[in-house]
Amino acid sequence: MEKFFSFPEQLLAYLQCPSCKKGKFIIVAGNEPGLLCQSCKSCFPLIEARYVTKDIFLTPSFHKQINSKGLKKSNYLKDGSEILLTSKKPGYSLSAEVVHEIVKEELPNQGLILDSGCGNQGFKYKINNPRIIGTEYQYYENAFYPINILENSENTAFKNETFDFIISNFVLQSIYNQQLYVNELARILKKNGKIVLSTPSPRWYLAYFLSPSSHVKFLKDVIKNPFYFIASPIKFFLKSHAHNYRELPEELKSSNTLRAEIRQSKKEYYEGLFSKAGLRISKMESSGNVFSLNTRYSFLGKLFKNRRLKKGIHYTYVLKK
Ligand SMILES: [Zn+2]
16 A cells, blocks of 8 residues: 555644644654644644644543553554554454445545544555545554544544545444534535444344343443442443443443433434534435344344345444535
8 A cells, every 4th residue: 555644744734733723733853752733832742753642531541551552663664654564354344344335335536534433444454545544542553554643533633624535433422422523523524525424223232232242241340340230230230231432431431321322322313413513414324233243243144135224233324514
């Protein structure tokens, strides 16, 4: 793959300070390199000359994460270009494959692409497109390509109307303030740009309940908090099976229960978020079935010939500005 986004020079043109929302950055070299806002003088660290970090509540945790693990320099080519960090192929679930098909159908031939919440950069690997900028709030050790920016997706460092196309695959449900996130995607999308955004449907929670990993997690939670479980078993069960926000700090999880999550996975809820952000739905596909959640038993899901089911466990929206 051609070298495209190596931080910071090439990315700098697309960025503005997320604190004051207007300042341009300059690069500060030295022992602790960073991006300095020329307007409000906020400074954001650059790590391995690749990451800008900005996060309201997670900055200390991912700093710790990065510092304790360190970035393996040997994984990068000498010229710093982006290379595969592992030869392992991405384990795509059936539903992610459907999202991938829709992305391929909608992807423009040119322009800048954002994979918001890119995880291990699986889309960049699958689509094999150097125009993808991948952002995450946490560092993935076994990413296929280095993540370009670590930041808070509710308040990104991108200028208005930067992207022609945005992928947001199964990210929305993990975001603390979902309206802020959708507004932010709309802000950084160009006019006539498109967003492919996938989310869980209420049926996804049934699939999660059928998945062995949800029960393993529940047992672990019981062992960790036996007294809470004994005092209030139903409340505890609902909280443990609430899958989303699980990566948020403890203090922000208190209001999160399974019931609230299922309520927030309905079409009406999503459609409200999109219309408030000024986005139109140009297409919606429902995909996957209760067996297609986990790659381990996705062979069961594949028994169903039509993967784009009317009542699936995922909704994939194509949104326009
Ligand atoms: Zn600033």
